[in-house]
Amino acid sequence: MQIRMSRLWRLGAAIVASITVATTVSPPSAAAVTPSQVLSAISTAYEAYEKQFGGEMDIEESTTQILNAIGSVETSLIGHIDLLSSATIRACARSAVINVADIRLMTKDSLQFFAMAATDCVTKADAYITATTHKPALNEMGFAVNTVGPIALLARSKAGLTTPVLEKTLTHANNTLVKKLNPSCSAIPQPSDSPASLEVKLVCTAFNGKQGVRYVFVQRNRPLPVFDYTIPRTQAMVGASHPVGLAALAELAA
Numbered sequence: 001m002q003i004r005m006s007r008l009w010r011l012g013a014a015i016v017a018s019i020t021v022a023t024t025v026s027p028p029s030a031a032a033v034t035p036s037q038v039l040s041a042i043s044t045a046y047e048a049y050e051k052q053f054g055g056e057m058d059i060e061e062s063t064t065q066i067l068n069a070i071g072s073v074e075t076s077l078i079g080h081i082d083l084l085s086s087a088t089i090r091a092c093a094r095s096a097v098i099n100v101a102d103i104r105l106m107t108k109d110s111l112q113f114f115a116m117a118a119t120d121c122v123t124k125a126d127a128y129i130t131a132t133t134h135k136p137a138l139n140e141m142g143f144a145v146n147t148v149g150p151i152a153l154l155a156r157s158k159a160g161l162t163t164p165v166l167e168k169t170l171t172h173a174n175n176t177l178v179k180k181l182n183p184s185c186s187a188i189p190q191p192s193d194s195p196a197s198l199e200v201k202l203v204c205t206a207f208n209g210k211q212g213v214r215y216v217f218v219q220r221n222r223p224l225p226v227f228d229y230t231i232p233r234t235q236a237m238v239g240a241s242h243p244v245g246l247a248a249l250a251e252l253a254a
Helices: 002-023 035-053 059-072 074-081 087-100 108-131 135-159 164-181 230-236 242-252
Strands: 184-189 197-205 211-219
Touching (some): 035 059, 035 074, 035 135, 059 135, 074 135, 087 108, 087 135, 108 164, 135 164, 135 242, 197 230, 211 230
Antiparallel strands (some): 184 197, 197 211
16 A cells, blocks of 8 residues: 555656646747848948948947947857858957957057957958858858958057058958859749740859749740849848848948
8 A cells, every 4th residue: 555655656746747847938048130130230330330430420339339239149140150160260250259348448458459359350251251162161251251340440440540451351351252152043934825925034042052033024036135133142142141241342332
């Protein structure tokens, strides 16, 4: 009888434990950062620097906007940085993201050192982008250079250092990035019984196999026109650093 009661007690305890585990609610995880949020944050960071450089914003306001922009997607940016194959650039990019949060606490000497270290990181990333032919690695480097880019511009500006050559370096890096990551696009006529029109499938394929598709109609029995691949190209590059590079170039040219 005692053995049976003991077994029943253990069974009851196990049931209670299982109910407790099943009904325990885990704290909600942070919402995943979307590619559009990363794109917006990096664009905002560059825009804040350009407004400060152009006299539309004081340096404290631009500092706040850049820190807030980087901070809002920091986890996602570090995730991309951690995928870098270059340990040197991975380390300097991570360091820039971590240390920029304390930029207002830096002494003049430490600020200048930080600015030069971030600049060195950008130049290394530019050299890597120029040299590499491995597109997945190039893609991650695109996120890294455009994470450290606004940080380096801000740090140099606050430290009283020049920025035009750094801007040219970032422009070169992003022009190279966009050119190398451009998806391949093609026009494929579709079967049709219409005597007057021909449906054409416009397809763009990114380095990772992701595709963007658009259908258009043209007149039959005429040479195919020059097509606008903007929509399928944009679709194919969602989540890649290609649109980030385009956004950076737009802000740097402003």
